[in-house]
Amino acid sequence: MKIEVNNLSKSYKSTKALDHVSFTLSEPKIYGLLGRNGAGKTTFMEILSGHILASDGEILIDGENPFDNQRLTESICLIKEGDNFKRDLKVKNVLRIYAYFYPTWDQELADELIKEYNLNLNAKVKALSKGMASALGIIVGLASKAPITIFDEPYIGLDAAARKKFYDILLEEYEAEKRTIIFSTHLIDEVSLMFEEVLILQDGKLIMQEEADTLRDQAYAVSGQVEDVEQFIADKEVIQSKQLAGMMTAYVYGHIEQATSAGLTAEGIPIQELMIYLTETKGA
Numbered sequence: 097m098k099i100e101v102n103n104l105s106k107s108y109k110s111t112k113a114l115d116h117v118s119f120t121l122s123e124p125k126i127y128g129l130l131g132r133n134g135a136g137k138t139t140f141m142e143i144l145s146g147h148i149l150a151s152d153g154e155i156l157i158d159g160e161n162p163f164d165n166q167r168l169t170e171s172i173c174l175i176k177e178g179d180n181f182k183r184d185l186k187v188k189n190v191l192r193i194y195a196y197f198y199p200t201w202d203q204e205l206a207d208e209l210i211k212e213y214n215l216n217l218n219a220k221v222k223a224l225s226k227g228m229a230s231a232l233g234i235i236v237g238l239a240s241k242a243p244i245t246i247f248d249e250p251y252i253g254l255d256a257a258a259r260k261k262f263y264d265i266l267l268e269e270y271e272a273e274k275r276t277i278i279f280s281t282h283l284i285d286e287v288s289l290m291f292e293e294v295l296i297l298q299d300g301k302l303i304m305q306e307e308a309d310t311l312r313d314q315a316y317a318v319s320g321q322v323e324d325v326e327q328f329i330a331d332k333e334v335i336q337s338k339q340l341a342g343m344m345t346a347y348v349y350g351h352i353e354q355a356t357s358a359g360l361t362a363e364g365i366p367i368q369e370l371m372i373y374l375t376e377t378k379g380a
C-alpha cells in the first residue's frame with residue numbers, strides 16, 4: 097500500500113510534535129523510523145494508524161485518510177511499547193478479537209508463536225509479566241499479517257534471546273510475503289541490518305529518508321599514521337576517531353574515494369554506527 101505524507105503537522109499546545117513532514121513510502125519494505133526521544137515518531141505512527149488526527153496536512157494510504165476509516169484500519173496493525181490490550185481480557189480472547197478484526201490473520205502462525213513464547217492462553221493480560229505482554233503484542237503484530245504493520249518499541253521487558261526470536265520470525269515472514277513494516281526502535285545496533293530504508297525524525301521534522309544500502313556508502317573508516325590521518329580529516333565531518341601506537345583510525349562522513357585517492361587505507365563502517373551517529377547529531 098502506498099503511504100503519502102503531505103505537510104503533516106501535529107501540535108500539542110505549544111509543542112510541535114510534527115512540523116510539516118512530507119515523504120512517501122511507495123512499496124512494501126522494512127522501514128526503520130529513528131530519532132531521539134520526543135522526535136515525533138509515536139505521534140506519526142498514531143496518525144498513520146488512524147488513532148489521532150493531524151493538526152494540519154494529511155496522510156493518505158492508497159489515496160484515503162486512515163482516520164475513522166474501517167476499510168483501512170483493518171489493513172493497519174500498530175503494536176506499541178505497552179498497553180496494547182484491555183487488561184481484564186484473557187490472552188485467548190485478545191487473540192480471538194484480533195483474529196476477527198484482521199481479514200489477513202494467520203491463526204497457524206499465532207499458534208506457533210504462542211508455543212515459541214510459552215504464553216498461557218488462560219492468563220489475563222493484567223497478570224502477564226512485561227516481557228509476556230510484549231510477546232503477546234509481537235504475536236498479534238506478526239499474525240495480523242496486516243499490509244501495514246507498525247512496531248513502536250514493541251519489546252519492553254523481552255530478553256535478548258526473545259528479541260532475536262522476534263527479529264528472525266519477522267524476517268522469515270517478510271521474506272515469505274512482503275508487507276510494509278515500520279519499525280521504530282532505540283536498539284539500532286540490533287536491528288539496523290533488517291532495515292531496507294531509514295527515516296530519521298528530529299524535533300518533529302524529517303531530516304533524512306534513505307535506502308539502507310545508500311547509507312552504507314556514506315561513511316568510511318580511514319587509517320594510517322596519526323599526522324596523515326589528522327591532515328586528511330581536518331576539513332571532513334568526523335564521526336569518531338581513535339589512536340594507538342602512532343596509528344589513527346577515523347570514521348568519516350563522506351565517500352570512500354576521498355580517502356583512497358589520498359593514498360590512505362579506507363573501509364566501510366557498520367551501518368548501525370552510522371545510524372547512531374545520524375540520529376544523535378544530524379540536524380542538531
Ligand SMILES: Nc1ncnc2c1ncn2[C@@H]1O[C@H](COP(=O)(O)OP(=O)(O)OP(=O)(O)O)[C@@H](O)[C@H]1O
Nearest residue numbers: 108111112113131132133134135136137138139140
Ligand atoms: N498526548 C500528548 N500531549 C502533549 N504532548 C505530547 C503528547 N504526545 C506527544 N507529545 C509531545 O510531542 C513530542 C513528540 O512525542 P512522540 O511521543 O511522538 O516522540 P517519540 O519520537 O515517539 O519519542 P520516544 O522515542 O521518546 O518515544 C514530545 O515533545 C512529546 O512530549
